[in-house]
Amino acid sequence: MTVAVETGLWQLDTTASTVALRHKTMWGLVTVKGTFGAVTGQGEVRSDGSAIGTVTLDATTLDTGNAKRDTHLRSADFFDxxxxxEITFAVRSAELRDGDQVHVVGQLTARGISRPQSFTARLIGSDADSLTLDAELSVDRDQFGMGWNQLGMIRGLTTVAATLRFVRTAA
Incomplete structure (x- = not known):
């Protein structure tokens, strides 16, 4: 990142962070939405301004508001x-560019399958002790072995939206 974000170690504030997903189903007529109840993470802003880190989701905490669907999503047909x-995103590089735009490059791992993933996040707040990022990315679930698609009802990409607040850790 740049001078707008202090160098050092940062810890995800789990009470102020959310990760949600949405996916069109029923041939695009219905949007299924869900949130992960347990999200952890940490990172480091280096002296050159770049950042690295990891965000981990507990797949067992996905909640779509429908217990039967949640059980199916946690099954071997989907998240297994x-x-x-755990679903992890390992940030290999994050750099602040063009004002508040953060270019993120990393590796997403779900179901034991890892794939490169890059996206642009937005730095929506920062001070000496905290920073908050908003991000939205598209994920092709077929690339992670989640190809279940009864009667062709589930097609296309899944959108993952995250608001992640990090706080500085004591040195």
Whole structure:
């Protein structure tokens, strides 16, 4: 990042951070929305202004407001949470560019399958002790072994939206 964000170690503020997903289903007529109840993470802003870190989601905490659907999403048809309870995004590089735009490059791992992923986040707030990022990215669930698609009802990309607040950790 740049002078707008202090160098050092940062910890995700789990009470002020959210990660949600949405996906069109029923041939694009219905949007399924869900949130992950447990999100953790940490990062480091280096002296050159770049940042690295990890955000981890507990796949067993996905809540769409429908218990039967949630059980199915946690099953081997989708997240296979019994065998792969964590979804991780390892940030290899994050750089502040063009004002508040943060270019993020990393690796997404779900169901034990890792794929490169890049997107642009937005720095929506920062001071000496905290920073908040908003991000939205598209994920092709087929690339992670989540190709279940009964009667062709579920097509296209899943959108992941995150608001992540990090606080400075004591040195």
């Amino acid at each position: 949470a019994d065998h792969h309870p």
